[in-house]
Every structure is written in C-alpha cells, then in structure tokens.
Amino acid sequence: MSRRPTNICPADPAHITQAAELLRAGKLVAIPTETVYGLAADARNDAAVSAIFEAKKRPTGHPMIVHIADVSAMEQWGQDVSTTARQLAAHFWPGPLTMIVKRAPGVSDVVTGGLQTVGLRVPAHPVALAVLGQFGGGVAAPSANKHCAVSPTSAAHVQNDLGEEVAMILDGGPCRVGVESTIVDVSEPDDQVHVLRAGGVTIEAIEDAMGRKVLIGPRKQSKVRAPGTMALHYAPMAQVVLCAPEAIAHTARALVRDGARIAVLSDDPSAFDSKVLALPFPQDASAAAALLFDQLRAADKAGCTHILAVLPDETGMGRAVADRLRRAAGPRS
Ligand code: TXA
Numbered sequence: 663m664s665r666r667p668t669n670i671c672p673a674d675p676a677h678i679t680q681a682a683e684l685l686r687a688g689k690l691v692a693i694p695t696e697t698v699y700g701l702a703a704d705a706r707n708d709a710a711v712s713a714i715f716e717a718k719k720r721p722t723g724h725p726m727i728v729h730i731a732d733v734s735a736m737e738q739w740g741q742d743v744s745t746t747a748r749q750l751a752a753h754f755w756p757g758p759l760t761m762i763v764k765r766a767p768g769v770s771d772v773v774t775g776g777l778q779t780v781g782l783r784v785p786a787h788p789v790a791l792a793v794l795g796q797f798g799g800g801v802a803a804p805s806a807n808k809h810c811a812v813s814p815t816s817a818a819h820v821q822n823d824l825g826e827e828v829a830m831i832l833d834g835g836p837c838r839v840g841v842e843s844t845i846v847d848v849s850e851p852d853d854q855v856h857v858l859r860a861g862g863v864t865i866e867a868i869e870d871a872m873g874r875k876v877l878i879g880p881r882k883q884s885k886v887r888a889p890g891t892m893a894l895h896y897a898p899m900a901q902v903v904l905c906a907p908e909a910i911a912h913t914a915r916a917l918v919r920d921g922a923r924i925a926v927l928s929d930d931p932s933a934f935d936s937k938v939l940a941l942p943f944p945q946d947a948s949a950a951a952a953l954l955f956d957q958l959r960a961a962d963k964a965g966c967t968h969i970l971a972v973l974p975d976e977t978g979m980g981r982a983v984a985d986r987l988r989r990a991a992g993p994r995s
C-alpha cells in the first residue's frame with residue numbers, strides 16, 4: 663500500500679504555531695496529551711468537527727471532549743457549573759479528568775452529539791497546553807485512532823492509523839499516562855460525582871479530594887452514548903483472552919499447539935517458551951497503563967492471533983487497565 667511521506671513534526675515552537683494556524687483554518691491536527699494522542703479540531707467549527715467523525719469513521723452523534731487551556735475557559739463552554747465541578751477542576755486540572763457539565767448556550771450539537779451537556783478537560787501536557795494557548799479556543803479531540811480501535815500513545819501510532827487524514831501530527835513523545843482520562847458526570851446541582859469511565863485519575867484520588875464517595879456508572883435518567891463505554895472498544899485485531907494467573911502458561915501452550923500465534927502480557931516474560939511473544943507488562947498498574955496500548959499494537963504488528971493477559975487488581979490505576987483489557991476482550995462481530 664502506498665503511503666504519503668510521514669507528517670509527524672517535532673513539537674518545536676514553529677510547529678506549535680503552525681498547528682494553531684491549521685486549527686484556525688479548520689484542519690485536523692493530532693496532538694499529544696498525557697493520556698493518549700488526540701485528533702484535534704476547532705470546537706466552534708462544525709465542519710472541522712464533522713471532519714473528525716469522518717477521519718475516525720466514528721458514527722455521528724457521539725459527543726466529544728472539548729479541551730481548554732485553563733479553568734477560566736470553563737464558563738465559555740459550561741453553565742451552572744457546580745461547586746463540586748469547580749473543586750474537582752481546582753484539584754485535578756491540568757490532568758486526566760474530563761468533567762461532564764451542562765453546556766453553555768451556543769455550544770454546537772455537533773460537538774455534544776445533541777446532548778445538553780459537554781465534556782471539558784484541561785490536559786496536562788506542555789505541547790497540548792501550548793497549542794491550546796496559541797489557538798485561544800476550545801479544541802474538540804477524541805483519541806486519534808479509528809473508531810473502536812486501540813488508542814494511540816505515540817506519534818507513530820497516529821501515523822499508522824490516520825496518517826492520511828491529518829494535516830499534522832505533533833510528536834510529543836510517548837504518552838505518560840497511557841490510558842484515557844477519567845470521565846465524571848457532574849452536570850447536576852446535586853453534588854453527586856458519577857464516574858462514567860475509569861482513567862488516568864483514580865477513584866481513590868477523587869474520593870480523597872472530595873472527602874466522600876463517588877458513584878460508579880451513569881445517572882439513571884442519563885441518555886449518554888459513550889463509545890468508550892461500549893462492550894467492544896479499544897480492540898486490537900488479535901483476540902484478547904483474559905486468563906487466571908495460574909492458567910496463562912497452560913492456555914498459551916494449548917493455543918500454540920493448535921497453531922495459534924500467541925502474545926502474552928506478562929511481568930515475567932521468561933516464564934514462556936520462545937514460540938510465544940512475551941510482551942513485558944509490569945505488576946505496577948500505572949506502569950502497565952503506560953505500556954498497554956503499545957503492547958496491544960505490538961502483538962498485532964507481529965501478526966498474533968491471540969493476546970493473553972491477566973486482569974490486574976481493580977484498585978487505583980488497576981481499574982482503568984482492567985476496564986480497557988475487558989473491553990478489548992469483548993464480544994466481536
Ligand atoms: O484522555 C482522553 O480523554 C482523550 C484525550 C485525547 O483527551 N480523549 C478521549 O476522547 O478519550 P474519546 O472521544 O475517545 O472519548 C471520550 C468519551 C467518549 O466515550 C464520549 O462519548 C464521552 O467521552 N463524552 C464526551 N462528551 C460527553 C458528554 N457530554 N456526556 C457523556 N459522555 C461524553
């Protein structure tokens with residue numbers, strides 16, 4: 663397959679300025695954030711935001727996160743912002759926390775998927791913040807991968823998935839967090855925090871900051887459609903198989919015997935024979951999160967048919983890692 667020469671650019675001041683200009687011109691730019699790379703467009707430009715859906719092959723009507731340069735821009739996008747939302751912003755922004763708040767008048771249906779709410783986040787990445795600062799407005803940015811595929815944590819991942827569709831990929835190096843932001847719904851004045859997606863900010867950290875418990879899952883009356891919360895998402899080509907720790911070596915051997923090409927995510931690659939592609943996957947959940955998507959992609963690149971993994975303990979960052987692994991292993995058509 664012929665490919666255009668790479669459009670990965672170093673994130674130097676000249677390219678950051680150019681990225682802001684491209685956004686103003688309604689173009690798509692891939693930008694690094696601390697979680698994953700985002701496919702960015704001017705959130706006030708409906709045609710540009712529509713181009714995101716087209717590039718990702720994402721069904722229209724899914725809401726997008728609007729990235730802002732700092733908390734003071736919250737009022738331009740949200741209204742009736744609750745005390746709880748303000749506290750969380752003060753505590754976790756810039757950072758991997760997306761807050762769903764009531765949308766301000768004039769925020770487009772294209773960005774919000776027609777919902778009366780909008781997702782807001784101030785990313786904690788110097789390049790993302792520099793682009794947002796120079797651009798001066800809100801930037802709609804879903805993860806820069808094809809719909810339902812594995813999120814990108816490097817510029818090369820974006821080039822591989824969307825190299826033809828973006829005007830520029832700003833290279834900010836590998837993403838530090840490696841899984842997407844935690845999404846909380848704080849759109850009602852009741853001060854409840856509903857966690858819609860586990861991610862880079864742990865539930866424990868939110869509860870510590872708030873001094874009270876959060877609720878897991880959407881509000882009862884919520885009509886939210888969130889692709890990140892669908893059964894099959896973040897899926898590599900290879901079938902992900904979740905194993906009990908004591909069963910993983912045996913399962914790998916049995917699949918190899920059947921002619922499968924196996925990758926395992928393991929903190930002890932030496933436990934597997936050479937027919938198995940053993941991909942390092944640390945016990946420490948934050949370190950595992952930073953590697954997860956790169957390893958899923960590595961298994962696909964090596965032509966593996968199956969990826970075997972053990973779910974981490976579901977505390978701290980383990981929740982987000984387990985969530986992504988479960989969805990990657992989800993039923994497929
Ligand atoms: O870390 C992240 O959040 C990355 C980086 C680029 O910031 N972005 C990201 O975007 O993961 P995306 O579009 O791949 O996932 C955002 C999720 C989607 O599941 C979307 O449905 C949900 O956020 N979302 C956005 N706005 C929403 C809203 N108003 N109500 C409920 N869910 C919303």
Ligand code: MG
Pocket residue numbers: 804805813890
């Ligand atoms: Mg995504």
